[in-house]
Amino acid sequence: MSIVTQSIAAADREARYLSLGELQAIKDFFATGQHRLQIAMILTEKESYIVDHASLRFWERCRVTPSNSGIPRFRASCMRDQAWYLRLVTYAIVADDVEPIRVIGTKGARTMYDSLGVPIQNVIECMRCLKEVSIDLLSIEDGQSVAPYFDYLIQGLQS
Amino acid sequence: MQDAITSLINTSDVQGRYLDDSGLERLTAYFHSGELRARSALSISANANTLVTQAVAKSLMYTDITAPGGNMYTCRRYAACIRDMDYFLRYATYAMLAGDVSILDERILNGLRETYNSLGVPISATIRAVQSLKEVTADLVGADAGKEMGRYFDHICAGLS
Numbered sequence: 001m002s003i004v005t006q007s008i009a010a011a012d013r014e015a016r017y018l019s020l021g022e023l024q025a026i027k028d029f030f031a032t033g034q035h036r037l038q039i040a041m042i043l044t045e046k047e048s049y050i051v052d053h054a055s056l057r058f059w060e061r062c063r064v065t066p067s068n069s070g071i072p073r074f075r076a077s078c079m080r081d082q083a084w085y086l087r088l089v090t091y092a093i094v095a096d097d098v099e100p101i102r103v104i105g106t107k108g109a110r111t112m113y114d115s116l117g118v119p120i121q122n123v124i125e126c127m128r129c130l131k132e133v134s135i136d137l138l139s140i141e142d143g144q145s146v147a148p149y150f151d152y153l154i155q156g157l158q159s
Numbered sequence: 160m161q162d163a164i165t166s167l168i169n170t171s172d173v174q175g176r177y178l179d180d181s182g183l184e185r186l187t188a189y190f191h192s193g194e195l196r197a198r199s200a201l202s203i204s205a206n207a208n209t210l211v212t213q214a215v216a217k218s219l220m221y222t223d224i225t226a227p228g229g230n231m232y233t234c235r236r237y238a239a240c241i242r243d244m245d246y247f248l249r250y251a252t253y254a255m256l257a258g259d260v261s262i263l264d265e266r267i268l269n270g271l272r273e274t275y276n277s278l279g280v281p282i283s284a285t286i287r288a289v290q291s292l293k294e295v296t297a298d299l300v301g302a303d304a305g306k307e308m309g310r311y312f313d314h315i316c317a318g319l320s
Contacts, residue, residue: 001165004164005160012253040177100168
């Protein structure tokens with residue numbers, strides 16, 4: 001849900017139109033929208049660079065992990081999941097809301113990785129690498145605005 | 160309930176894709192129209208009662224429907240009609256802000272035709288009234304915003320017929 005849908009839902013619960021303050025917040029959201037799209041575009045275009053470099057960094061830090069055990073399928077899965085989570089982060093940036101990460105990405109993730117025998121701490125370390133490599137590609141300001149989404153993802157995997 | 164952004168995210172996610180160029184273009188257009196959307200929502204909410212009164216005067220008030228035997232005869236039914244028009248206007252405004260019709264389907268149209276049929280509310284007169292609401296709203300908010308609002312009023316009509 002973006003702030004637009006959230007405000008509409010809140011107004012609808014009280015059967016009223018949106019207040020001036022709500023509309024002002026929505027206007028600000030619209031005004032910053034183009035810039036959020038640009039950030040998402042950068043991450044989208046650099047997906048393979050980000051995933052490649054994050055993987056290398058991850059395997060340096062976690063040498064003993066399924067994706068670094070020489071089994072091509074595990075390695076491919078690890079990289080696929082990174083791309084998958086990066087995609088969710090771009091959704092969240094565009095919507096300016098963590099819901100896509102939560103609903104699509106972190107709900108049940110822990111259970112899934114446990115059942116696959118992938119150590120969750122390693123997944124989390126991998127996401128930290130993904131965050132670092134992504135943020136290095138952005139300006140300091142944009143990096144700061146994007147970091148909370150990665151942090152939310154990392155938090156969500158921990159719980 | 161979705162808006163232009165979340166609906167694009169949901170369709171992209173099902174296919175496991177990043178937001179593509181055409182989607183990004185649509186979102187850019189949506190963000191650019193934000194000022195207009197917020198401004199029209201504000202003026203519609205300030206004039207909601209007048210708009211409904213005007214629309215009813217234009218389409219229903221002087222027809223057989225308000226005469227004895229008509230479906231708007233008795234104040235209770237008249238009031239119910241006004242209330243529904245209020246709903247249509249409010250939800251069309253929500254949908255315009257969201258840039259997406261899903262809220263209309265979920266909160267208004269789902270089962271509405273069946274309800275109206277069982278209550279004997281004439282669908283054609285309702286559609287006529289919604290079309291009038293569309294016209295008076297466009298007069299208030301101007302051509303561009305009026306056209307966008309028209310999309311959602313038309314969606315209500317399509318859902319009723």
